[in-house]
Structure formats: C-alpha cells, structure tokens
Amino acid sequence: MGMLSRMSTIVKSKMNRILDSAENPNETLDFAYEKQLEMLRGVKRGVVEMVAAKRRIQQQATSLQANVTRLSEQAGQAMEAGREDLARLALQRKQVAVIELQGLDEQIAGMEMEQEKLTAAEQRLQAKVTAFRTKKEIIKAQYTAAQAQVRIGSALSGLSEEMGDISLAVERAETKTANLRSRAGAIDELSQLGVLNDFSGSQDPLSKELEAITSAQSVEDELAALKSALPSAERKQLPGA
C-alpha cells in the first residue's frame, strides 16, 4: 500500500465521520450545509488562535533579543568596573536567552506557512459552501426524494472529501499552535524564575547590582560631559566656591 492510497484512506476516514447520516435527502442536504458552516467557523477560529499564539511568541522574541543586547552591554560595564563575577552572571543569563531565541524564528516562519494554508483552505471551503447552497436549493426544488438521493450523491462525497482535507489541516494547525503556546509558556516561566529577566524593573540582586553599575557609569559620563562643557576659568574657581 503506497502513500497515495494511505493518504486517501486517511482523508476519507475523516469525511465519513463528518457526513454519515443520510436518511432523508433534504435533511442530509441541510445537515451537510450546517456541517460546512460549522467547519468554516472552525477554520476561522483556528486562524485566529494561530495568529494570537504567533503574536505572543513574536513579542517574546523581541524582548529576548533586547535582553541579549542589554546583558552584553551590562557584562561589558561590569568588567570595566572590575566586577568579573557580575559579568559572568550577565553572560550566563545572556546564554539562556540566546538558547531560547534559537529556533524561535523558524517556528514563527512555520506558523506563517500554516496560517497561509489555512486561510487558503478557508477561501476554498467558502467557495464550495456557496456552490453547494445553490445546488442544494435546486435539487430540493426540482427532484423527488429518490431522484435527489442520486443527484446529491457525488456532490456530497466531493464535499465530504473537502471537509476531510480541511479538518486534517485544522488538526495540524492546532497541534502547531499548541506547541507554540507551550514554548511561549516555557519562556514565561523562565522569566518568572528570574532566569530570563527583563532588567528594567526587576528586583533580583544581580539585576540591582548591574543596574547600579550602569547608572553609576551614566552619572560619571554625565559629570565628565558637564565638566568639559564648563569654561576653564570657572572650573578653577569651583573648589573654593
């Protein structure tokens, strides 16, 4: 059994579960139409959830990137201040952030592709739903129940296949969204534990010390700038003033 037949079996097993009640043709038509609308809503919801998960991880990636930059600077400043211990801690934290960042872009790109596919699937289903609605009303109006049964047969199986295809796509997208969410959750957890802190506003001792060095350095820099801006005469008078 090849890939071709295997894939067909899988899609068809999906669609049988979607549309297996076919007693009264008119009921079947309406039921099938309801199922399509339901599925369309499912696809839309899948896209929305995926976009939300993607946005969250993108924000995390941006702030991780900022952390990496900041930690590098702080490590440099710590070294200048003769605090190798602090520099080492800053670099260790930077490493954690770098590792978290790795693969994130790839994951985001993968989500984008999935999103495009789902959006295309949504459009396709929308077109089929519209076509089906027209067909359904025509069949209901023009044929007796027995005739309708025959008429809808092929349309229904074609439609079921489309829905089987789309439900597989939605499942796949859901799995990817769930993976992305758990990754985002893991990053949040590291942040809460202080391993991936955003240093502005965080309260752990290393952050405080690094901040102190940073601000001491800024004060020195500003003082130096002020000094050099003073006219030389005034500068001489300063000590006695």
Place this chain on the structure above:
Amino acid sequence: MIIRITTEGQFNLPGSFVDELNEIDNELVEAVEAADRSSYDRLLKKMLDLVREKGSPLPIDEIVESDLILPESDLTLEEAQVLFVGEGLLPG
C-alpha cells in the same frame, strides 16, 4: 483522473501519468521505510510537481470526489512514518 493534494486543492491529471505516479509512490514508500530523508523530500516534491505541472487545477467551486489523494508538500518524513504506522509497513 481527479487528484487532490491536501490543503492545496484538486487537479485533473491525464490518465497516462498514472504509471509514473505509481512508480514514484513505490519509491516514496521505500524512502519512508528506510527513513531516507533526502530521497523522501526529493520524491515527495517530484510527485506533487508532476500533478501540478501535468494536471490542470479544478475550478474552486466544483464539487467532485477525487480518485487519488496526495499529502501536502511540507509533510515531514516523521509525519509520513506516522501515516504508515499500523499499515504493516512500519512497526507501530
């Protein structure tokens, strides 16, 4: 014959290409079995390209059943292996 590529849509492929398709399919199964990633990627692409290039896409609002269904282009080797689990081809 009508062929569907999942998540992509349906194509009408002249019946004369069926043998070629079957041949690629057999090689593809071997590649999955051997976990040969580079062959798998190459063959899946070859298979889908054959349908895309030699077939013509069906109008989006046409509702028909397919004769064959092919997987989407980014189905990974690992996912393909899962498809075959319980199929006797690979141990489940």
